[in-house]
Structures are given as C-alpha cells and as structure tokens.
Amino acid sequence: MGVELIVDSKSRLGEGPSWDREKGVLYWVDILQQQLHCYNPVEHKNITVELDQAPGAVAPKSSDEVVLALENGFYFYNWKLNKLDPIMNPEEHLPRNRFNDGKCDPAGRFFAGTMDKEEEERSGTLYCLEENLSVKEKVTGVGISNGIAWSVDHTHMYYIDTFENQVYRYDYNRDTGDISHPASVIFF
Template identity: 50%
Template sequence: MLGELELVIDAKATLGEGPCWDSKKQLLYWVDILGKKVHIYNPITNKNKEIFVGQMVGSVVPSKSGNVILALENGFHWLNPDTEELQAIYDPESHLQDNRFNDGKCDPAGRFWAGTTDSVGISGEGVLYCLDADLTVKKKLEQVSTSNGLAWSPNHTYMYFIDTPTRKVVRFDYDVHTGHITNPQDVIVIPKEEGLPDGMPIDEEGMLWIAHWGGSKVSRWNPVNGEQLLTIPIPALYVTSCTFGGSDLNELYITTARMHSTDSSAGGVFRIKMNIRGCPTYQFNG
C-alpha cells in the first residue's frame, strides 16, 4: 500500500507546519512558524526556497491571482512569491498581543479559513476565522485553544476541525454556497498515549489523515465510525501536518518540528507514495 518514507527537505525547521500543494504550479508551500519563514519546494529541481517574512507565520495558501495568502502573527497578508513583497489585508486580533494565527486552509468555494492561538495554546482565547474572496473576515468559532486541522468532505457536505488540546476531530454540517457550519459532532478521539492531533488533510475516500504532535506518526481514520485504519511511523517526535501532492495527488508530504527534539531528521519534510489519492488543495478565490 505504501512506498518508502523519504526525507526530502532536511530543513531542520524549528516548527515546520502547514504544508499545502499547489496543483497548478506543482509546488509545495510550507512554513516554519517560529523561524518566521515561508518555504516553497519544487520536487522536480529538489530546490527549497525560503522567504523570511519577519513575523510568525501559521499557514500559506495559493491564490488564483498568482500570489499566496498568509495567516501571520499580525493577521492576513498577501505575499508575492517572486518579489517577496508582503502586503497586509486585515488583522482581526490587533488588540490581542499574545495571539497569533496558526493552521489554515481554503474551502471548496475558495474561502480561506484560519484560526488563532495564544502563546500557551490552552486558554480558549482563539477564534476560527474565514476570509472571503471580497476580503471580508467572519468569525466562525470562538473559545478555541489551538486551532489546527481543517478538511472538507469530498462531496462538500461536511467540514472537519481539530482544536488540538481537546484531542478530538469535530464534524460540522457545511454549506458550500454560504460557508455556514452547523451541528458539531465529535467523530474521532485521539488516545492520550498517541500524542495530540495537529494538521489534517482528507483523501478521496473521505478518510482523514492526522499528524500526531508528540506521537511520531501520521494516522488514517474513518470519520464515520471513528476507527483508526493505518499508521505511518515518522522518525521525529513532533509531527505537525501533512498534505497530498504530486501530479496524481498520491504523495503524502509530512512536516515536523525540531523544537524540544533530539531526532536527527526533526524539522524536516518527509514524503511517502500512497496507493490512494488525496483531495486537492483548494486555492483562494480572491
């Protein structure tokens, strides 16, 4: 079922996170939150470009404009990946000095969802926001501690969300036309001994792939019955997120963190070939 796990970028990132595949350009975007860098990896040339953005960066997504959108310490920003020019859009939490943006993704309609966390990550001071194509920002969930994994079902009827300290994946009924989410249901609980759930994509069969912070692995889950289907061990304790990439969306890219770790490959990006395809990374519609 699986190929061989390989370390493709030995980046030694302090807090590697937020991998995102750009199908149009066949590039992998990812971030080092504490290193304050956006990374752009080209698997054809095996080159990894670093862009220092001067503030903690939680997530990056491609936009149909050709730029990328970032969720930074100080709100939403455009980034031109060629000129490296940064342009502010809006900071919904300019009054909260301890908060920063964390994980984020675009939904099937091209809205950018990203959530915040404070410096401790357990206080419930965070919010999940949605940036629409017209650059208006709406609050979607409040009293979030560490906003993390986001995914939408292949038929666009459900949204899945992880607030890391809860150790749960919550499923919402999702309206692709309006972006409304309703009817939260707990569908997966990660056992304590397996670490904490972090980033999360979804495959074309509707199964979720969860990165285990402190658990040295990625696991595949069925959100219908809460069953764990598969585990991929990763030689780094702090596994932060993963995404499907490659021309057939059958390669899983996995980010890790070097902080608090002695693993030699920690902070690197790994890749493993699968016999299943992921759902595409949606781009921002603005």
C-alpha cells in the same frame, strides 16, 4: 519502501503543507523560525522566505501570490516582488494570540484559526477570509486551532481544537461557507 529526505530545511516547527496544483509546488511554513517555504519537485529546488513574524498557514492564491495567516493577521505574499501585503488583523486587540493553522475550503475561502501563544487561554477563533477580503468569525473560544478538512462531497467540515482532544464535524454549505451543528466524531 524507504524514506528519502527531499529538503533538509532544519525546520523547528514545520507545518501546514499546501500543494499548489496549478504550479506543481508544495508550500509549508516553519512557525518557530518564521519562514515560508516553496518546494518545486521537478526542479528539486526549495525557496525559503524569511518573515518578521510567525506564520501559521499558507495557501495558493494566483500565479504570483499566496495567502498567509501570520501571527498578526492575514497577508498576501508576492513571490516575484518579494512583497508582503497586509489584508486584515482581526485580533489586534489580542496581542497574546497568533494564527496557527488554516486551509482553503472547496470554494476557495481561506479558513484559519488562532491560539494563545502561551497555550493557556481559550482566546482563539476560527476565521474565514472571504474572496472579497472580508473576515468572518466561525468558531470562538478556541484553545489551539488545528486541523481543517472537508468531506469529499463537500457537505461537512472537520475541525480540531487541540485543547479539546476531539475532531468535530460541522455541516458545511459550500455556497455560503456557513458551518453549523458541531458534533464530536473522534476523541483522542
């Protein structure tokens, strides 16, 4: 097997791949170049959107929109209108922080976490953007919010705080989005 370059984006910090099953496209962000990408493998076409702030994560939303965790909060981006609409910035009081990573849970909520831009303080928080656009804190005192995934049976959430060098497993309630009982399951 060989490796084939599909998109020569020259990303400086390309992260957060998110497959949109309905549209058959792959989204990802380049944090340092402040870009949002959308690749269509059928058309072999990549669209790059220049942003005015660092993106941390992207997730599909509707036929024309995605939800973004940008440096300064949660946003919707409309592809057809090329329009960015703010939802909420839960950390206006923390100008040294930015969003870093995020994923949608099995029920469609958008979990995304923050970090200190200088990677010095534990000032980050893992948030959950609910379907009604309210934002809830899930984990506080985070160093670098990273790596979020759910078990196949939807009973656990896995989460990485890079400062801790550990993967934590939380009990997860799909109906409410609540997480509880953190346990270290992998130390690296």
